[in-house]
Structure formats: C-alpha cells, structure tokens
Amino acid sequence: MTALVIAEHDNASIKGATLNTVTAALAAGGDVHVLVAGFNAGAAAAAAAQIAGVSKVLHADSAALENGLAENLAAQVLAIAGGYSHILFPATASGKNVAPRVAALLDVAQLSDVTKVISADTFERPIYAGNAIATVQSSDATKVLTVRTTGFDAAAAQGGSAAVDTVAAAADSGKSSFAGREVTKSDRPELTAAKIIVSGGRALGSNDKFMEVLTPLADKLGAALGASRAAVDAGYAPNDWQVGQTGKIVAPQLYIACGISGAIQHLAGMKDSKVIVAINKDAEAPIFSVADYGLEADLFAAVPELVNSL
Amino acid sequence: MKVLVPVKRVVDYNVKVRVKSDGSGVDTANVKMSMNPFDEIAIEEAVRLKEKGVVTEVIAVSCGVTQCQETLRTAMAIGADRAILVETDAELQPLAVAKILKALVDKEQPQLVILGKQAIDDDCNQTGQMLAALTGLPQGTFASKVEVADGAVSVTREVDGGLETVKLSLPAVITTDLRLNEPRYVTLPNIMKAKKKQLDIVKPADLGVDVSPRIKTLKVEEPPKRSAGIKVADVAALVDKLKNEAKVIG
Numbered sequence: 001m002t003a004l005v006i007a008e009h010d011n012a013s014i015k016g017a018t019l020n021t022v023t024a025a026l027a028a029g030g031d032v033h034v035l036v037a038g039f040n041a042g043a044a045a046a047a048a049a050q051i052a053g054v055s056k057v058l059h060a061d062s063a064a065l066e067n068g069l070a071e072n073l074a075a076q077v078l079a080i081a082g083g084y085s086h087i088l089f090p091a092t093a094s095g096k097n098v099a100p101r102v103a104a105l106l107d108v109a110q111l112s113d114v115t116k117v118i119s120a121d122t123f124e125r126p127i128y129a130g131n132a133i134a135t136v137q138s139s140d141a142t143k144v145l146t147v148r149t150t151g152f153d154a155a156a157a158q159g160g161s162a163a164v165d166t167v168a169a170a171a172d173s174g175k176s177s178f179a180g181r182e183v184t185k186s187d188r189p190e191l192t193a194a195k196i197i198v199s200g201g202r203a204l205g206s207n208d209k210f211m212e213v214l215t216p217l218a219d220k221l222g223a224a225l226g227a228s229r230a231a232v233d234a235g236y237a238p239n240d241w242q243v244g245q246t247g248k249i250v251a252p253q254l255y256i257a258c259g260i261s262g263a264i265q266h267l268a269g270m271k272d273s274k275v276i277v278a279i280n281k282d283a284e285a286p287i288f289s290v291a292d293y294g295l296e297a298d299l300f301a302a303v304p305e306l307v308n309s310l
Numbered sequence: 311m312k313v314l315v316p317v318k319r320v321v322d323y324n325v326k327v328r329v330k331s332d333g334s335g336v337d338t339a340n341v342k343m344s345m346n347p348f349d350e351i352a353i354e355e356a357v358r359l360k361e362k363g364v365v366t367e368v369i370a371v372s373c374g375v376t377q378c379q380e381t382l383r384t385a386m387a388i389g390a391d392r393a394i395l396v397e398t399d400a401e402l403q404p405l406a407v408a409k410i411l412k413a414l415v416d417k418e419q420p421q422l423v424i425l426g427k428q429a430i431d432d433d434c435n436q437t438g439q440m441l442a443a444l445t446g447l448p449q450g451t452f453a454s455k456v457e458v459a460d461g462a463v464s465v466t467r468e469v470d471g472g473l474e475t476v477k478l479s480l481p482a483v484i485t486t487d488l489r490l491n492e493p494r495y496v497t498l499p500n501i502m503k504a505k506k507k508q509l510d511i512v513k514p515a516d517l518g519v520d521v522s523p524r525i526k527t528l529k530v531e532e533p534p535k536r537s538a539g540i541k542v543a544d545v546a547a548l549v550d551k552l553k554n555e556a557k558v559i560g
Binding site: 067069070071074092093094096097098099100101102103104105107108109110111112113122126127128129130131132133134135136137138139140173174175176177178179180181182183184192196221229232233238239240245246248253254264265271274275276277288290291292293294295296297302305306309310 | 321323324326327329336403404405408427428430431432433434435436437438439440441442443444447448449450451452454464467468469470471472473474475476477478479482487488489523524525526527528529530531532533536539540541542544545546548549551552556558559
C-alpha cells in the first residue's frame with residue numbers, strides 16, 4: 001500500500017495543511033509519497049522531501065501547473081495515480097476543488113473532510129454542519145480523500161530525507177486559464193493555523209468598529225482575526241475570515257467569540273477549539289452553550305478592558 | 311443559451327438535527343425540508359443571467375424521492391422555465407448524482423451548469439467537480455462573481471487568502487459560493503405560475519445510470535459533547551480563569 005499526498009504549496013514553500021495531510025496518510029498505512037505539481041517549484045519539492053515520514057517526492061514542473069488550475073492539476077494526479085491505494089488532499093479550497101475531479105475520473109467515490117482514519121478503508125467525517133459524525137467505509141480500489149487539517153497533527157517539517165523524482169508534466173487542458181488573484185493582506189497568523197483566534201460578529205456594527213475594537217486584542221494575544229458570516233455579509237470583515245460550515249474550520253487553543261450569537265453554521269467551524277470564550281450581552285445567546293467561559297457584557301466595554309488587563 | 315441548475319432537497323438549515331439512537335443515521339422524519347441554500351443561489355444566478363438576456367432557458371433538475379418535486383416547484387417559482395426530476399428512493403451519493411447529471415448534460419446540451427458548492431446535509435462539496443470531470447468540461451468552483459462574454463465565462467472564486475479569477479471556455483460547470491448573490495423571495499403569483507410549468511419525471515435506469523452507493527455508512531454518532539462551561543462575573547475573573555485555570559494565555 002502506498003499513499004499519495006497532493007502538496008499544497010506556493011511554488012516556493014510547502015503550506016502547513018500538507019503536513020497534517022501527511023499524518024493522515026501515514027495513519028492509513030504504507031509508504032507516503034508527495035506530489036509537488038507547480039512551476040519553478042524546485043524549492044517546494046525540496047521542502048517536501050524534508051517532511052518526516054515521506055519516502056518519495058514526485059515533482060512535476062510546467063507553466064500549466066503554476067496556479068493549480070483544477071483541469072491541469074487533476075490530469076497531473078491522474079497521470080501518476082496508478083499503483084496508489086490512497087490519494088489524499090488537504091481539505092482546503094484547492095484540495096476541495098481538485099479531489100472530486102480526480103475521483104470521478106478514476107470512477108471512485110470521494111470522502112470529504114476526513115477527521116479520523118480508523119483503518120485503510122474506514123474513516124470518520126462530520127455531516128450536517130458537524131452535528132453528526134459518520135463512520136464510512138469505502139469499497140473502491142483507490143480511496144480519494146480530503147483531510148480536515150484540524151483533525152490531524154502536523155508532521156514534522158524537518159527530519160525526512162526523501163528522494164525527489166521528476167515526473168513528466170501533464171499537458172495544458174486549454175479549457176481554462178488563470179486571470180488574476182486578489183490576496184487579503186495580513187501580518188497576522190494564518191487563521192487555520194493560529195493558536196489563538198479573536199472573532200467578531202454582527203454586534204460590532206461596522207468595519208471601523210470591528211477593526212478598532214478587535215485589533216488591539218488580537219495584537220496583544222498574537223491572535224488571528226476571524227468573523228461570523230453575519231459580520232462578513234455586512235462587510236465588516238473580509239470573506240476569507242469567515243469561520244463556519246461554509247468558511248474556515250478552526251481548532252485553536254483559545255477562541256474568543258465577541259458579539260457572535262452562535263448559529264449552528266458558525267459552531268460547525270470552531271467547536272473543536274480547546275477553550276472557547278464568549279463575550280455577549282444576550283444571556284440567551286446559543287454561543288454560551290459551548291463556551292467554557294462566558295462573559296455576559298457589552299463587548300464595547302469588555303474587550304478594551306480585557307486588552308488593558310492583559 | 312441553456313443553463314442547467316441541479317437542486318437538492320435537504321433538511322432546512324435552521325433545524326438542529328438529531329442522530330437516531332440506533333446509530334443508523336440522522337432523523338429526517340417529520341423534519342422541515344427546504345432547497346439547499348447554495349442551490350437557491352445557483353437558481354438565482356441562472357435567472358439573473360436570463361434577465362440580462364445572456365440565457366434563454368433555465369432548466370432545474372433534482373434527483374431523489376417524489377417530494378423533490380416541491381423543491382423543483384420552488385426553483386420554477388424563482389424563475390426556472392422547466393424542471394426534471396430523476397426519481398429514485400435509492401441513497402444517492404455525489405458520484406451517482408454526477409453521472410445522472412452527465413446523462414442530462416449530454417441530452418440537453420446546456421452551455422452552463424450552475425450548482426451549489428456543497429449540500430448542507432452531507433457537506434461533501436463534490437458533485438460539481440465530478441460532473442465537470444465526467445463531461446470533460448472546465449470548472450469554476452466557489453464562485454462569487456460570474457461574467458459571460460465572447461464564448462467564455464469569467465469566474466471569480468473564493469479561495470483561502472482571498473479571491474482568484476479564472477477564465478473558462480464554454481460549456482462550463484460553475485459552483486456557487488454564498489456571496490454570489492442574494493436569492494429573491496418567491497411571490498405567491500410566481501408560486502401559482504410555477505404549478506403550470508413543465509415537470510418531467512425520469513428514472514436513473516432510463517438514463518442508463520447505475521446509482522449503487524460506493525461508500526457504506528457504518529454508523530452515525532453524536533459529536534462529543536463539550537463539558538458545561540461557566541459564566542464569569544467580570545473581565546478580571548475571565549483573565550484569571552484563562553491564566554490560572556485554562557492556562558491558555560501567559
């Protein structure tokens with residue numbers, strides 16, 4: 001049995017989500033190979049070879065693979081898929097985009113957001129916004145999965161010494177092209193990797209207030225900033241800060257929810273956090289039912305006071 | 311051009327689902343069902359393209375039990391022109407649905423297929439991508455903006471860290487993200503009109519599709535419960551708890 005992990009990278013370095021996916025692949029048993037498909041991605045391939053537990057890195061390099069277009073990346077995975085018992089992607093925007101395409105082309109089912117590997121063919125995954133956990137068994141010859149990164153520890157980024165093999169790059173499909181990217185600038189820790197997250201909801205009232213009230217707290221704690229869907233929809237925070245069923249799934253050491261009521265869809269994204277703090281002036285807010293520490297107070301007074309006392 | 315919009319009947323997003331005590335699944339008897347929220351966005355986008363004159367016909371399709379007809383009537387009340395129900399009592403997994411949809415794409419030859427990015431029951435996020443793979447079409451997933459021009463479609467996608475834009479040749483498959491649009495409310499006159507629109511019913515076997523599941527659900531459980539928390543009196547008490555009890559801040 002050999003598992004293939006599709007690395008998430010920016011052509012220069014390996015993204016953290018890849019490390020969690022390697023851990024899941026090791027749990028499924030057998031050797032673990034990593035595919036680095038990109039353009040001028042030698043540095044990323046070299047970094048992948050250092051990951052503990054990886055026995056081989058396959059490096060495909062072509063301009064068509066630079067931006068991870070689903071059509072080209074899926075063709076690349078398919079070109080080398082023979083012989084692998086498991087093909088794993090991190091459950092990131094990129095992995096979710098490509099994994100089902102690969103599975104369908106192999107005529108196999110795909111398992112999404114796997115949180116636990118029970119055996120080589122049996123896995124756990126959350127359904128209904130995390131309100132139920134399903135144990136599922138795949139009867140397909142090749143198991144194609146996306147891995148929920150918060151469900152697995154990160155493999156050590158150093159200590160491995162895998163060989164890097166160059167593989168032929170798949171041809172450009174010619175059906176899609178990359179037109180541009182708009183990256184949200186942030187000096188803060190990445191939301192999905194942060195140890196502490198300060199998150200705000202609709203109660204913040206405006207983008208100015210959101211930043212004015214929550215930024216000092218996040219700065220003080222070295223935390224990432226997150227938001228509920230209500231806050232994102234109202235334009236108080238950028239889309240990619242959204243935590244929840246349809247946004248990011250996070251599990252930090254400490255999650256501080258400020259002015260968030262705690263709808264099912266939001267809880268789906270953060271209820272595996274180690275410690276949850278809720279600051280809300282509505283005593284009946286559902287967030288208090290999952291919070292380890294609840295403070296019933298006006299956040300506009302409580303958050304600055306919290307900043308001062310840290 | 312023609313647009314195909316697959317829609318799914320799911321447990322309403324406001325319902326707090328309960329796991330059955332025998333672990334066989336989630337209790338869906340006597341629970342309010344609705345159209346999957348992402349699919350409403352998909353229908354809305356197709357109807358807006360029609361209102362702009364880009365699209366001539368919007369076909370809604372659903373796969374599943376007889377009651378999915380209600381979901382299709384809702385789609386037609388939003389503005390779909392006609393509907394197809396692929397009727398079956400079998401458990402349908404994304405690969406089977408993608409195969410059914412491929413058969414319909416071959417038959418109807420739409421220029422665009424717009425799906426929701428994921429269904430809120432199985433949370434799979436697979437069907438659109440699988441359909442694109444089976445039909446050999448390009449895909450624009452997690453779309454927050456769609457522009458059709460000159461035989462191509464520009465799709466702005468919500469990705470980790472921001473947005474990216476891809477250009478796809480037509481025909482193409484698009485899946486919707488939450489911020490693509492705000493679906494309209496259906497009005498009573500439109501509900502009445504939708505009752506008169508054409509709704510065809512076919513079986514998976516008519517389309518030559520084998521829908522047998524590839525994944526077996528062994529059990530479904532409640533997620534682990536969090537132990538009950540406490541309410542603290544003030545900020546000082548909170549800081550004390552975080553420092554000395556939870557030890558999550560220094």
